Amino acid sequence: MQVLQVLVGGVAQGCIYGLIALGFVLIYKATETVSFAQGDLMMLGAFLGLALLSGLGLPAWAAVPAVIAAMALFGLALERLVISPILGQPAFSIVMLTLGLGYVARGAITMIPGIGTETHALELPYRGELLQLGGLVLAVEQLVIIAVTALLCAGLYLLFKRSKVGIAMQAASQNQIAAYYMGIPVRRLNSLVWGLASAVAAIAGLLLAPITFVHANMGLIGLKAFPAAVVGGFGSLPGAIVGGLVIGVVEALAGFYLPEGFKDVTPYAVVLLMLMARPNGLFGDQLRKKV
């Protein structure tokens, strides 16, 4: 029974990783670059939620959509101002750029006097509720995370598989100039993707805040989402969730069975093994270059 409890905790934690990984995959699938600022965007979303809920005292049903919309706009603006000028440059430039954005976001938040350096609780209505199910104790927060993640993943999957916009995004990621020639508005799509990714990051931040509290360094959890994205296969949306679950469960089990200290390393050991055995991940596409 205890193992089952550990497993459920692992699954919920894994959903968090999956949710952040979803942001990575979204950007990777559409622009083939990786945003290291994803975790920090999540942190910004959580702080914005804090400002609206606790600062302005808005009810949750108004605050949550407002945060998501505001972060989506923020992502659009970010892409226009910072990312689009180096469109087409090597991935290394964009990685460094997003690392810089992360630095700025963390620095700017810690610079807010009295708020930035503290840890805060986000007062969402379902926070702290427990659910008894047989012998299992489930936190409602974890169930909400799992449900929202599943919904989000399904929605994004439909976007990329069924909608014109999604397919155009994939085309733009494979060959920008060819996509231009085919009449795909590559620049507009890139902005859209960044808006979408920051909205996803904001959702992740709002979901994560009730369990881990809101603080300036909460974005560093994003570094654990990389293994999730790789295990699932970087360009695959369901893969992100599955990868997140794998990482979360492995980590929880390692914390339960192995001596102290192994818990934090297992995600990275798993990802190294994965890269050695199957660099494309569980759900990654196998692509071959034709000469």
Added chain:
Amino acid sequence: MRFVFKTSYDQDIDLFKHGGQRFWYGLLLLALLAAPWGVDDYWLAQLTFILIYGIVGLGLMLLAGFTGLFSMGHAAFLGVGAYTQAVLAAQGWPFPLSIAMAALLSAAVGAVVGLPALRVKGIYLGIATLSFGFIVEEVLARWESVTGGNAGKMVGALQLELGGWRWAADTDASFYFVCLLLAVACTLGVLNLLRSPTGRAFVAIRDSEISAQSMGIHLAYYKTLSFAISAALAGVGGALYAHKIRFLSPDQFNILQSIDLLLMIVIGGVGSVHGAFLGAIFLITMPQLIALLKDGLPAAIGEAPGLQAAVYGLVLIGFVLFEPLGLYGRWLKARTWLQLFPFYRRGLFKRQKAFQKSDRLK
């Protein structure tokens, strides 16, 4: 402007292209040699750190700037070098042997990390090295019998023993000279490596793996070699760092340190040997500049803890957007402007428009 009249192919790979360079670098070396008498203790320590970070930066530059493989776990190699040196120095190994051992061990670890580099590219490699960095940090924290764990490890002063002659490099100045010697040696080593077939193979791999391979370059061998050499340089830097800082703990070698190292070479200028040292100068002197700036700012901003991170981030973004060649590029432009004076055109260094193709198919 100086025109060099080349009469043989060998002149293409000369270390010094003309007498002017020989003069200026000689002057720089003299100034560095005279520094202990010219600056106070504080700035001497800063100079020593610049040299140490410069050595580490050279290693990362070789890997990221010249071979095109980027590592997000470079602090791990720094850590391996530092702890190796600390342990061996405590056991009484002579310095030349122990630092060679630190470099060798780091190189061995680097070669192991280089193995995934044979299978994965781009961002996957970044994540592989990131994971590796986490694992090394955790090993340093848990292997308490050797590393002292999270409680940290004290390192003694540097002892030099050659033949019967014994010299304790316990003053700041003498340690500075050891660092200077090693920094000059490493720089010359890297410069010579870059003009050898190996270095040219590295650059070829960076520019295009497929064409490098078709020219007969063994990708696996050269990538692993690049990782090993880069890690060895980081190990040397780490060994000196251990003696300079005198106290090691695992959190000095974490992911944030790795990112700082990347920031250093990007700001210095990716793909130039100068860039490694310019980046080190930036990384070491920036906190000072920010402290100077603080007095001019309102207290609410000046006293905030996040100021340094925010400034680093803004500078990094500025360089990636406006000056991809980094500080070295700035210098290059200033020099070209002076040389060409009335004929300098604005578009001389303009970046070519580029379009991205899928990395997955590369």
